[in-house]
Amino acid sequence: MRPLIDAQKKLLPDLLDVMQKRYRILQYIRLMQPIGRRTLSGNIGISERILRAEVQFLKEQNLLSISSTGMVVTPDGEQLLQTLEDVMREILGLKDLETKLKRILPIEEVIVVAGDSDLSPWVKKEMGRACAARLKERMSSHSIVAVTGGTTLAAVAEMMTADPKQGDVLFVPARGGLGEHVENQANTICAKMAEKAAGNYRLLHVPDYLSNEAYQSLIEEPAVKEVLQLIQSANIVIHGIGDAITMAKRRKTPEEEMAKIIAGNAVAEAFGYYFNQAGDVVHKVQTIGIQLDDLRHVRHVIAVAGGASKAKAIEAYMKQAPRSVLITDEGAAKALVRESYPSP
Amino acid sequence: MRPLIDAQKKLLPDLLDVMQKRYRILQYIRLMQPIGRRTLSGNIGISERILRAEVQFLKEQNLLSISSTGMVVTPDGEQLLQTLEDVMREILGLKDLETKLKRILPIEEVIVVAGDSDLSPWVKKEMGRACAARLKERMSSHSIVAVTGGTTLAAVAEMMTADPKQGDVLFVPARGGLGEHVENQANTICAKMAEKAAGNYRLLHVPDYLSNEAYQSLIEEPAVKEVLQLIQSANIVIHGIGDAITMAKRRKTPEEEMAKIIAGNAVAEAFGYYFNQAGDVVHKVQTIGIQLDDLRHVRHVIAVAGGASKAKAIEAYMKQAPRSVLITDEGAAKALVRESYPSP
DNA sequence: CCCTGTGTGACTTATTATGTCCCGCTTGTG
DNA sequence: CACAAGCGGGACATAATAAGTCACACAGGG
Numbered sequence: 001m002r003p004l005i006d007a008q009k010k011l012l013p014d015l016l017d018v019m020q021k022r023y024r025i026l027q028y029i030r031l032m033q034p035i036g037r038r039t040l041s042g043n044i045g046i047s048e049r050i051l052r053a054e055v056q057f058l059k060e061q062n063l064l065s066i067s068s069t070g071m072v073v074t075p076d077g078e079q080l081l082q083t084l085e086d087v088m089r090e091i092l093g094l095k096d097l098e099t100k101l102k103r104i105l106p107i108e109e110v111i112v113v114a115g116d117s118d119l120s121p122w123v124k125k126e127m128g129r130a131c132a133a134r135l136k137e138r139m140s141s142h143s144i145v146a147v148t149g150g151t152t153l154a155a156v157a158e159m160m161t162a163d164p165k166q167g168d169v170l171f172v173p174a175r176g177g178l179g180e181h182v183e184n185q186a187n188t189i190c191a192k193m194a195e196k197a198a199g200n201y202r203l204l205h206v207p208d209y210l211s212n213e214a215y216q217s218l219i220e221e222p223a224v225k226e227v228l229q230l231i232q233s234a235n236i237v238i239h240g241i242g243d244a245i246t247m248a249k250r251r252k253t254p255e256e257e258m259a260k261i262i263a264g265n266a267v268a269e270a271f272g273y274y275f276n277q278a279g280d281v282v283h284k285v286q287t288i289g290i291q292l293d294d295l296r297h298v299r300h301v302i303a304v305a306g307g308a309s310k311a312k313a314i315e316a317y318m319k320q321a322p323r324s325v326l327i328t329d330e331g332a333a334k335a336l337v338r339e340s341y342p343s344p
Numbered sequence: 345m346r347p348l349i350d351a352q353k354k355l356l357p358d359l360l361d362v363m364q365k366r367y368r369i370l371q372y373i374r375l376m377q378p379i380g381r382r383t384l385s386g387n388i389g390i391s392e393r394i395l396r397a398e399v400q401f402l403k404e405q406n407l408l409s410i411s412s413t414g415m416v417v418t419p420d421g422e423q424l425l426q427t428l429e430d431v432m433r434e435i436l437g438l439k440d441l442e443t444k445l446k447r448i449l450p451i452e453e454v455i456v457v458a459g460d461s462d463l464s465p466w467v468k469k470e471m472g473r474a475c476a477a478r479l480k481e482r483m484s485s486h487s488i489v490a491v492t493g494g495t496t497l498a499a500v501a502e503m504m505t506a507d508p509k510q511g512d513v514l515f516v517p518a519r520g521g522l523g524e525h526v527e528n529q530a531n532t533i534c535a536k537m538a539e540k541a542a543g544n545y546r547l548l549h550v551p552d553y554l555s556n557e558a559y560q561s562l563i564e565e566p567a568v569k570e571v572l573q574l575i576q577s578a579n580i581v582i583h584g585i586g587d588a589i590t591m592a593k594r595r596k597t598p599e600e601e602m603a604k605i606i607a608g609n610a611v612a613e614a615f616g617y618y619f620n621q622a623g624d625v626v627h628k629v630q631t632i633g634i635q636l637d638d639l640r641h642v643r644h645v646i647a648v649a650g651g652a653s654k655a656k657a658i659e660a661y662m663k664q665a666p667r668s669v670l671i672t673d674e675g676a677a678k679a680l681v682r683e684s685y686p687s688p
Numbered sequence: 689c690c691c692t693g694t695g696t697g698a699c700t701t702a703t704t705a706t707g708t709c710c711c712g713c714t715t716g717t718g
Numbered sequence: 719c720a721c722a723a724g725c726g727g728g729a730c731a732t733a734a735t736a737a738g739t740c741a742c743a744c745a746g747g748g
Contacts, residue, residue, distance in 0.1 A: 001348065007427045010405050010420075011366050015359050022355050036725050049706050052727090061354050068714045068725055076354075083351040380694050393737050396695095412694055412745055 005090055016091055021046075023088050024114075025054055026063060026077055031125050034070030043122070089114075097333040101326070104340045105318045109134075109325045116331025117152075118307035123329050124152055128159035131238065131304050131327045135160075138236055138300045141167035146174040146231055146290055147193060148271045149186040150240035152304050157189045162198035169199035172231050174239060175289030176206035178272050179251030202227045206288060219288060231289050237298050241305035242269040243313045244282075257283060268313035270303070277312070279319030295321070302327065311335035349435065360435055365390070367432050369398055370407060370421055375469055378414030387466075433458070441677040445670070448684045449662045453478075453669045460675025461496075462651035467673050468496055472503035475582065475648050475671045479504075482580055482644045485511035490518040490575055490634055491537060492615045493530040494584035496648050501533045506542035513543035516575050518583060519633030520550030522616050523595030546571045550632060563632060575633050581642050585649035586613040587657045588626075601627060612657035614647070614665075621656070623663030639665070646671065655679035 009016060028044055029035060037055060041048040055071060058064050063077035073081070089095050094112045101110045111130045115123035135156075139145070143166075147153055171194040173186035182188055187203045194201035204227050206218065218224055244266035248258055264282030266274040272285035273292055281292065295301055303321065305314050306329030314332055318324065352359055372388055373379060381399060385392040399415060402408050407421035417425070433439055438456045445454045455474045459467035479500075483489070487510075491497055515538040517530035526532055531547045538545035548571050550562065562568055588610035592602055608626030610618040616629035617636055625636065639645055645665065649658050650673030658676055662668065 003427045004348070004431055007424055007431075008363070010407065010424055011428070012359065012362055013405075015356055015362060019352065019355050019359070034725095038724075047707075049708080053705075056727095061357075063354065066726070070725070080351050080354055083347050084355070087348055087351075378694095382693075391738075393739080397736080410695075414694065 001087070002090070005087060009091070020088065020091060022054055022058060023081070023084060025051065026058060026073060026081055027126070028122070029064055029071050030073045030078070030081060031122050031129075033072045034067070036070045040071070043120075092330075094330065094333075097330065097337060100337045100341075101328075101333055104336060105315070105326070106322055107318060107326050108323050111325075111327045112333045113306070113327070113329045115329055116306070116308055117329050118309050118331055123306060123331075124155035125159055127152065127304055127306050127327050127329055128155035128157070131156045131302060132160045134302060134325060134327065135236065135238065136163055136166070138302075139163075139166050139169055142169070143236055144170045144172060144230055144234040145193075145199075145236045145238065146172050146234035146298075147186060147190050147237075148174045148239040149178065149180045149184045149189055150242060151184055152240040152306070153186075153189050153238065154184060154192070156238065156304055157193035157196060160193050160196035162196065169197060170194075170230065171197070171199055171201040172227065172234060173204045173289065174231065174234075174237060175271050175285075176204050176287035178285050178287065179253065181250075202230060204228075204231070204289065210286075215286070215288075224288075228288060232294065234290070234298060236300040236302070237290065237295065238302045238304065239271050241303055241310060241313050241317045243267070243310055244269045244274050248274070251285075268316040270317050275316050275320065277316050279316055279321075301325065304328075306332050308332055308335040311339065315339070349431075364432065364435065366398055366402065367425070367428055369395065370402060370417060370425055371470075372466075373408055373415050374417045374422065374425060375466055377416045378411070380414045384415070436674075438674065438677075441674065441681060444681045444685075445672075445677055448680060449659070449670070450666050451662060451670050452667045454677075455669075455671045456677045457650070457671070457673045459673055460650070460652055461673050462653050462675055467650060467675075468499035469503055471496065471648055471650050471671050471673055472499035472501070475500045475646060476504045478646060478669060478671065479580065479582065480507055480510070482646075483507075483510050483513055486513070487580055488514045488516060488574055488578040489537075489543075489580045489582065490516050490578035490642075491530060491534050491581075492518045492583040493522065493524045493528045493533055494586060495528055496584040496650065497530075497533050497582065498528060498536075500582060500648055501537035501540060504537050504540035506540065513541060514538075514574065515541070515543055515545040516571060516578060517548045517633065518575065518578075518581055519615050520548050520631035522629050522631060523597065525594075546574060548572075548575070548633060554630070559630070559632075568632075572632060576638065578634070579642060580644045580646070581634065581639065582646045582648065583615050585647055585654060585657050585661045587611065587654060588613045588618050592618070595629075601629075612660040614661050619660050619664070621660050623660055623665075645669065648672075650676050652676055652679040655683065659683070 025044065028040060032040070037052055038048055041051040044051070055064070055066070059066050062074060063080055064071050064073050092114055094114060097112045098110050101112070111134065113123060113126045113130050115126065117123040117127065135145070171190045173190045175186065190201050190203065204224070210218065219228070244261060247269040248261050260283050261274050264274070265276045266282040267277050268275040271290065272287060273281055274283040276282050301321065301324045303324050304327045308331040311332045314328060315336055318326065369388065372384060381396055382392055385395040388395070399408070399410070403410050406418060407424055408415050408417050436458050438458060441456045442454050445456065455478065457467060457470045457474050459470065461467040461471065479489070515534045517534045519530065534545050534547065548568070554562065563572070588605060591613040592605050604627050605618050608618065609620045610626040611621050612619040615634065616631060617625055618627040620626050645668045647665065647668050648671045652675040655676045658670070658672060659680055662670065
């Protein structure tokens with residue numbers, strides 16, 4: 001297949017551009033459906049008229065249907081997107097980025113999605129879709145999936161779909177309160193993901209900052225204890241990676257902890273842990289649930305993070321996270337590659 | 345690969361047309377190089393202006409180079425043509441024809457080349473190229489290749505190329521004189537093929553129509569005997585298939601033999617044998633060299649014949665020629681398929 | 689030496705693609 | 719219930735591009 005694409009690149013590069021354009025349009029519509037022409041043209045950066053021509057074409061090809069509420073991808077279109085996914089990734093050079101990233105980072109697998117989530121918010125959804133697909137591959141009946149918070153994970157939850165093949169899947173939050181807003185809390189995302197995936201879920205109701213005594217007594221609560229046990233036996237963990245300072249600021253981090261984070265030159269954050277450039281833990285939020293060491297016993301660890309601004313955080317975190325699957329975007333991947341191959 | 349192409353077809357239906365067009369242009373140039381734009385545009389049936397645009401594009405892609413003597417395919421272009429050969433055949437529906445032919449005829453392998461050699465003489469060259477490629481696969485060091493005459497075989501000889509990998513290959517004419525013109529005689533073609541393939545050759549100098557006494561004494565000639573022995577031990581035979589009447593007329597066939605051929609309802613001819621519709625031998629030209637029965641002991645038998653007009657001849661001949669490789673063209677293949685699948 | 693075939697440039701014309709504006713409709717919301 | 723926002727679709731002018739045509743300079747072969 002590869003030689004065919006290369007040959008096509010040589011023989012008709014202009015047509016591949018067109019193909020790419022149409023693919024992207026269809027992909028967008030799938031992401032934001034139902035959506036109108038004008039809104040889409042604004043989002044995608046194509047003039048309305050040309051988008052209109054393309055849309056009309058795609059409609060004639062039966063790849064999308066078009067009603068007064070907006071445009072929707074048809075089953076035909078869905079299948080086309082799926083068939084062409086690998087090819088487009090190859091054409092866009094994402095495959096290339098993936099192999100380069102694999103050489104740079106000690107990871108098991110990496111998926112690079114087109115775009116930069118710093119610049120275009122919908123790219124997170126695309127990462128979410130990719131994550132959901134990989135998650136499905138790894139889920140089996142009675143799997144326990146632990147998830148963390150963050151906007152990226154929210155996107156993953158949103159793109160999750162139910163799969164009749166897999167039976168009872170249980171979603172749990174990976175760790176207790178970290179100080180996030182409600183929509184980004186692990187509990188919220190956990191519930192949403194379970195709902196979308198038609199699975200069950202258990203929540204962990206823990207106040208953000210506890211005194212030691214309260215903490216100890218809470219752990220002994222039967223309800224809490226049971227959930228904690230489930231969390232400990234999770235075989236899949238999905239988490240985001242954040243920029244340390246940004247995360248610390250977003251959470252209501254007390255001053256002395258903030259100082260500690262800054263003093264330690266933290267650059268990365270993941271489920272309540274702060275890491276410096278070398279991947280060493282600089283600080284951790286005191287809460288219950290999965291601890292960093294527990295990760296080593298979890299079969300599948302999936303990290304989702306994108307945007308050029310997160311490149312450094314991803315690099316730092318991954319240094320100490322072996323056997324992970326990383327799902328990122330073009331922006332972050334390019335930044336990472338650029339850094340490691342200084343010349344061109 | 346098929347789903348990929350289908351998906352691409354949906355996303356840009358004219359992709360294949362353009363690809364095919366450019367491929368064909370490049371292919372032509374390779375066939376007739378060096379060639380000028382105007383001559384090419386006449387031959388290929390594309391207006392000069394549009395050909396010019398395509399040629400310019402191909403030049404920019406470094407697939408052909410262009411000088412005052414005409415256009416030449418670059419190594420890059422050669423490689424591209426090679427890479428795309430399989431794909432293009434499939435796209436043009438040739439693969440489909442091949443599978444159908446395999447069901448109709450008792451043959452080991454069949455290659456169908458685009459076009460109809462009745463209508464376009466260059467298609468023979470393409471068959472020649474295909475034949476040369478298959479021949480290379482089957483040749484090993486010290487192979488002995490027996491070839492017959494005919495215009496098609498002349499094309500095969502012309503498209504033959506030397507391959508440094510294979511060592512001493514010997515070319516011999518399959519049978520003695522059959523009454524052909526010089527340029528279509530087995531001897532001529534044998535020599536040419538050997539020259540192109542950088543191999544050795546031995547010739548068989550036998551007058552066309554011999555008396556029985558002369559025939560017997562000639563066989564005993566040491567020089568002739570030696571060559572005959574080589575011919576007997578050939579492990580590859582390449583031959584053409586002709587329309588019986590056409591071939592008989594072209595050769596200076598005596599009246600009584602002509603009557604025999606016509607009376608027997610001969611439709612096919614191959615290396616001096618005439619066959620009726622059922623594949624039975626109706627007549628044979630009396631000459632030395634490989635006899636029909638000998639073919640069964642030859643490892644590789646390659647038959648080359650194209651053009652819709654030869655469809656019946658091919659069918660008749662193939663009925664009694666098992667384990668052969670057939671190289672034909674779209675015109676003949678379609679005619680054959682049409683005959684066997686009456687309805688559509 | 690001429691003549692044929694070569695590429696290249698230039699020009700006009702036809703076709704297509706694109707930008708722009710407007711209209712009637714559905715739909716969700718106040 | 720009514721309103722406005724967003725929707726698709728039609729229409730048209732214009733810019734951009736492709737395509738047809740001709741003329742010219744040059745190299746190689748008979």
